[in-house]
Amino acid sequence: MSSGRRPEHQAPPEVFYNDDEARKYTKNTRIMEIQEQLSYRAMELLRLPEDDPCYILDVGCGSGLSGECLSENGHFWVGVDISKSMLDVAGEREVEGDLILNDIGQGLPFKPASFDGVISISAIQWLCNADKSHHNPARRLLKFFSTLYACLRRGGRVAMQFYPENSEQIQLVTTQAMKAGFTGGLVVDYPNSSKAKKMFLCLFAGGAQQELPKGLGTEESSEASAAFVAGRERTKKLRNQKVLKKSKDWIIAKKERRRRQGKEVRPDSKYTGRKRKPRF
Amino acid sequence: MKLLTHNMLTSNIIKGVTKGYPLKIECQQIEIVETEFNKEFLEKMIPKIDYGVLCRAADQIGHLGDLPKVLPETSDYNEEFMKELHRVLLKVEIKEGNLVCPETGRKFPVSNGIPNMLLNEEEV
Numbered sequence: 001m002s003s004g005r006r007p008e009h010q011a012p013p014e015v016f017y018n019d020d021e022a023r024k025y026t027k028n029t030r031i032m033e034i035q036e037q038l039s040y041r042a043m044e045l046l047r048l049p050e051d052d053p054c055y056i057l058d059v060g061c062g063s064g065l066s067g068e069c070l071s072e073n074g075h076f077w078v079g080v081d082i083s084k085s086m087l088d089v090a091g092e093r094e095v096e097g098d099l100i101l102n103d104i105g106q107g108l109p110f111k112p113a114s115f116d117g118v119i120s121i122s123a124i125q126w127l128c129n130a131d132k133s134h135h136n137p138a139r140r141l142l143k144f145f146s147t148l149y150a151c152l153r154r155g156g157r158v159a160m161q162f163y164p165e166n167s168e169q170i171q172l173v174t175t176q177a178m179k180a181g182f183t184g185g186l187v188v189d190y191p192n193s194s195k196a197k198k199m200f201l202c203l204f205a206g207g208a209q210q211e212l213p214k215g216l217g218t219e220e221s222s223e224a225s226a227a228f229v230a231g232r233e234r235t236k237k238l239r240n241q242k243v244l245k246k247s248k249d250w251i252i253a254k255k256e257r258r259r260r261q262g263k264e265v266r267p268d269s270k271y272t273g274r275k276r277k278p279r280f
Numbered sequence: 281m282k283l284l285t286h287n288m289l290t291s292n293i294i295k296g297v298t299k300g301y302p303l304k305i306e307c308q309q310i311e312i313v314e315t316e317f318n319k320e321f322l323e324k325m326i327p328k329i330d331y332g333v334l335c336r337a338a339d340q341i342g343h344l345g346d347l348p349k350v351l352p353e354t355s356d357y358n359e360e361f362m363k364e365l366h367r368v369l370l371k372v373e374i375k376e377g378n379l380v381c382p383e384t385g386r387k388f389p390v391s392n393g394i395p396n397m398l399l400n401e402e403e404v
Binding site: 052053055074076078080082084087088091096098099100101102103106107108109110111113114132134147151 | 397
């Protein structure tokens with residue numbers, strides 16, 4: 001996102017993610033790495049049981065990178081995406097989940113209580129844009145969240161990472177989610193970093209009251225701040241390694257060096273490098 | 281698309297359609313794929329799937345095999361039944377064909393195993 005304009009501003013998702021763009025998701029290791037990290041974090045936020053295979057919906061599955069993380073952990077999944085090219089790439093990669101071409105703004109075509117959990121990586125910000133004249137972002141978001149609520153089992157969790165453009169979009173998305181009946185809210189990882197900052201919408205579909213997980217890098221003694229202190233100590237040490245000029249150590253080192261070069265040097269005595277008295 | 285997914289799919293996103301379930305299958309090409317047998321997962325999915333719909337769908341495309349038409353009692357889940365259920369749910373894959381909405385007759389094409397559930401502007 002740092003390189004220029006946001007993809008949502010360039011074209012609708014089904015156009016933006018064309019064959020060329022889809023290719024990047026199998027060739028570009030940086031994109032793949034980020035996707036994988038986000039998927040693992042989303043799975044962590046879902047708190048899926050360890051040795052219990054679950055049935056998961058992947059919203060905006062794309063080329064199935066996040067699905068592979070789910071398969072690795074023994075879960076079964078179904079992915080929906082609006083881009084045919086991305087799904088074709090997923091098909092070529094022979095991912096284990098089933099793929100469905102679907103515009104999530106038109107609703108999810110599943111029967112009630114089908115899924116144990118839902119993950120989504122960098123997808124729902126696309127819903128905040130009106131790409132066609134008949135598109136209404138608020139209505140499309142509500143349609144998406146209400147059909148999502150329906151196809152999730154009671155007590156099911158949702159973890160969706162997204163890139164909101166501004167605070168209005170966050171407001172819009174969370175309002176529509178609450179309207180659809182979800183509880184929960186936003187979890188922000190590394191809120192003080194412009195690059196590492198990631199937002200996850202964590203939602204719960206009914207059931208018992210659940211506590212919202214904590215974002216990473218928010219506590220005082222978090223790893224991020226610890227790493228920062230360590231960095232400062234290190235530079236201090238580096239600076240101290242260089243001896244102060246004209247100091248006793250510096251003079252002795254210089255005399256030693258010149259002695260090694262075979263030059264005529266006065267022998268060291270107790271007066272070497274000693275400060276003169278002020279009245280001299 | 282596997283029959284497990286078919287069992288979950290509805291067409292109730294179309295305007296005016298209330299249930300849209302089950303979708304009829306018009307099948308042109310089927311493939312049998314190898315998938316890992318996971319007994320725990322199957323046991324967990326049995327209460328979720330509509331067994332009658334599954335049997336009719338499998339029968340329709342000619343892959344019912346030895347799967348009993350009525351769901352046996354929980355105590356009767358033997359190895360044989362589980363294997364059959366696994367085959368029908370996760371190994372039979374619809375590659376080419378159509379899914380048809382039972383209420384409106386709207387066809388959703390399946391190509392290369394991917395059903396196209398995109399709607400037109402006036403259907404939303």
